[in-house]
Amino acid sequence: xxxxxxxxxxxxxxxxxxxxxxxxxxxxxxxxxxxxxxxxxxxxxxxxxxxxxxxxxxxxxxxxxxxxxxxxxxxxxxxxxxxxxxxxxxxxxxxxxxxxxxxxxxxxxxxxxxxxxxxxxxxxxxxxxxxxxxxxxxxxxxxxxxxxxxxxxxxxxxxxxxxxxxxxxxxxxxxxxxxxxxxxxxxxxxxxxxxxxxxxxxxxxxxxxxxxxxxxxxxxxxxxxxxxxxxxxxxxxxxxxxxxxxxxxxxxxxxxxxxxxxxxxxxxxxxxxxxxxxxxxxxxxxxxxxxxxxxxxxxxxxxxxxxxxxxxxx
Amino acid sequence: xxxxxxxxxxxxxxxxxxxxxxxxxxxxxxxxxxxxxxxxxxxxxxxxxxxxxxxxxxxxxxxxxxxxxxxxxxxxxxxxxxxxxxxxxxxxxxxxxxxxxxxxxxxxxxxxxxxxxxxxxxxxxxxxxxxxxxxxxxxxxxxxxxxxxxxxxxxxxxxxxxxxxxxxxxxxxxxxxxxxxxxxxxxxxxxxxxxxxxxxxxxxxxxxxxxxxxxxxxxxxxxxxxxxxxxxxxxxxxxxxxxxxxxxxxxxxxxxxxxxxxxxxxxxxxxxxxxxxxxxxxxxxxxxxxxxxxxxxxxxxxxxxxxxxxxxxxxxxxxxxxxxxxx
Numbered sequence: 001x002x003x004x005x006x007x008x009x010x011x012x013x014x015x016x017x018x019x020x021x022x023x024x025x026x027x028x029x030x031x032x033x034x035x036x037x038x039x040x041x042x043x044x045x046x047x048x049x050x051x052x053x054x055x056x057x058x059x060x061x062x063x064x065x066x067x068x069x070x071x072x073x074x075x076x077x078x079x080x081x082x083x084x085x086x087x088x089x090x091x092x093x094x095x096x097x098x099x100x101x102x103x104x105x106x107x108x109x110x111x112x113x114x115x116x117x118x119x120x121x122x123x124x125x126x127x128x129x130x131x132x133x134x135x136x137x138x139x140x141x142x143x144x145x146x147x148x149x150x151x152x153x154x155x156x157x158x159x160x161x162x163x164x165x166x167x168x169x170x171x172x173x174x175x176x177x178x179x180x181x182x183x184x185x186x187x188x189x190x191x192x193x194x195x196x197x198x199x200x201x202x203x204x205x206x207x208x209x210x211x212x213x214x215x216x217x218x219x220x221x222x223x224x225x226x227x228x229x230x231x232x233x234x235x236x237x238x239x240x241x242x243x244x245x246x247x248x249x250x251x252x253x254x255x256x257x258x259x260x261x262x263x264x265x266x267x268x269x270x271x272x273x274x275x276x277x278x279x280x281x282x283x284x285x286x287x288x289x290x291x292x293x294x295x296x297x298x299x300x301x302x303x304x305x306x307x308x309x310x311x312x313x314x
Numbered sequence: 315x316x317x318x319x320x321x322x323x324x325x326x327x328x329x330x331x332x333x334x335x336x337x338x339x340x341x342x343x344x345x346x347x348x349x350x351x352x353x354x355x356x357x358x359x360x361x362x363x364x365x366x367x368x369x370x371x372x373x374x375x376x377x378x379x380x381x382x383x384x385x386x387x388x389x390x391x392x393x394x395x396x397x398x399x400x401x402x403x404x405x406x407x408x409x410x411x412x413x414x415x416x417x418x419x420x421x422x423x424x425x426x427x428x429x430x431x432x433x434x435x436x437x438x439x440x441x442x443x444x445x446x447x448x449x450x451x452x453x454x455x456x457x458x459x460x461x462x463x464x465x466x467x468x469x470x471x472x473x474x475x476x477x478x479x480x481x482x483x484x485x486x487x488x489x490x491x492x493x494x495x496x497x498x499x500x501x502x503x504x505x506x507x508x509x510x511x512x513x514x515x516x517x518x519x520x521x522x523x524x525x526x527x528x529x530x531x532x533x534x535x536x537x538x539x540x541x542x543x544x545x546x547x548x549x550x551x552x553x554x555x556x557x558x559x560x561x562x563x564x565x566x567x568x569x570x571x572x573x574x575x576x577x578x579x580x581x582x583x584x585x586x587x588x589x590x591x592x593x594x595x596x597x598x599x600x601x602x603x604x605x606x607x608x609x610x611x612x613x614x615x616x617x618x619x620x621x622x623x624x625x626x627x628x629x630x631x632x633x634x635x636x637x638x639x640x641x
Contacts, residue, residue: 196557196558199556199557200336200537200554200556200558201334201336203556203586204336204398207402208402208405208406211402211403211406212406212410214464216463216464217399217400217403217468218615218616220399220402221397221399221616222616224399225588225616228556228588229588229589232556232557232588232589232590235557272625275625278593279593282589284623284624285589285623285624288623289623
């Protein structure tokens with residue numbers, strides 16, 4: 001296996017398939033050791049248990065690796081790109097190469113989260129387009145994940161590795177704009193059109209419905225703040241008005257804001273705001289406060305769904 | 315001609331309240347079912363828990379709709395103290411309680427009516443009542459246990475709550491009145507009264523971080539009042555800051571940037587503030603010259619976190635004062 005023979009003339013976003021612990025280690029450990037040998041900073045974002053496996057095998061070498069728990073970094077998948085971005089910004093320089101390992105998709109992901117993980121994978125190709133020295137491997141457990149998920153991974157990654165063999169993958173077909181449409185809720189608790197003057201009444205509806213789902217006071221306040229920001233975007237940039245819909249799903253409550261506007265930047269919700277910039281923080285804040293934020297922007301209009309889970313595990 | 319001054323604690327809103335009334339932030343809907351002498355429902359009215367009959371002594375003792383919380387300033391401070399989210403959680407718990415308890419209540423109403431008809435010597439009905447009450451109390455137990463985290467979240471420990479509901483239930487069973495509207499009140503009202511007791515205690519003595527010149531507002535709309543403060547000098551923002559009043563907020567903040575001392579903002583009455591509002595605060599702090607700071611008093615914890623998330627805290631000229639609220 002000659003990993004280093006692979007050219008790095010562009011951002012290398014690669015899917016790596018494995019089944020079980022042995023294969024996981026057999027594929028990741030050499031990748032990490034090579035990075036360490038070449039003095040390339042390496043970031044590993046996987047579940048806590050797998051971090052334990054790697055630490056055990058790497059021994060002293062583990063000290064040179066940056067580990068992060070996917071459960072905290074990537075619970076909301078929209079937070080993964082900013083975390084990778086921070087790593088790249090901190091360690092790049094002098095043309096230094098960087099490596100990363102991530103496993104955003106585990107079998108425990110809820111269906112809505114899975115969809116957003118796939119969108120995250122597609123957006124990665126755009127997000128690091130300008131970083132030719134960055135080699136990122138995304139792990140997929142073929143023993144635990146449905147075959148449709150593996151197939152989707154083949155389409156979102158320009159490179160695919162199996163049994164140590166690297167290959168260019170098929171054309172990228174899932175790009176940001178061509179995600180499947182969001183599933184319609186079966187029962188909607190509240191539908192409310194709003195304009196600027198209706199933001200207050202809209203906030204009252206969000207708070208009331210969130211309380212009915214059983215969320216705690218501080219989580220309700222966060223949700224109200226996030227929804228208000230997205231709705232304010234509709235008022236300012238989305239044609240002056242929008243429609244709020246609220247419903248429950250098995251995980252908690254979903255607030256959807258729809259308007260007639262169009263966001264040109266598919267990475268708009270995962271760019272860390274610059275300190276001096278005015279505005280442009282609403283979606284960023286929403287992604288940090290909510291468990292999941294789904295953004296779909298087409299020339300015909302924009303839909304943002306904000307999910308808050310009942311069981312937040314933190 | 316005599317000018318009759320409106321009482322400050324007069325409820326300024328049109329009544330009866332529409333079902334989705336949201337204009338008054340302190341509004342606490344209670345559904346009132348009027349019944350006739352045969353317990354036939356006459357209709358449903360929405361009223362406010364804080365609405366009480368007031369007697370206007372200067373106006374020949376005429377009754378007027380009085381807000382038990384007081385005037386606008388007191389209403390706003392009450393809401394800021396209990397927070398709108400708490401009110402919504404309590405309301406949701408009430409709804410759920412009313413819903414789950416309905417079959418129990420119906421059976422109890424029925425049994426109680428029979429008891430009062432038959433007189434004192436009906437042991438069968440008496441023990442039946444006892445059973446119904448026990449079953450109801452068991453169900454209440456389960457409900458409280460199931461929702462314990464939510465009750466604790468809003469500051470309602472389940473044990474005293476249970477006692478209150480129990481006492482209310484027994485009082486209701488023993489009372490001889492049959493054909494009054496009280497009969498249609500649910501034990502949810504007991505829950506509500508106890509909530510009132512708990513919330514009322516904490517809200518009675520608002521702690522203002524600054525002395526507010528409430529009668530000289532710089533800006534007033536239906537959501538927000540901006541008033542100057544002295545000791546320390548600055549502004550108090552009371553109510554909601556959002557896209558509808560952001561220009562007024564920006565202007566008001568801008569107007570206090572000059573001077574030689576720190577500028578103080580009393581945010582203890584803030585019910586909501588969006589990111590543009592926070593941005594206006596941040597920009598004001600950055601416009602202060604000569605090493606002066608903008609000091610935020612009573613900043614809700616949630617907004618402090620929001621400032622951190624968007625990396626507006628910590629900033630050199632923005633200070634967050636941590637006053638420990640007097641219990």
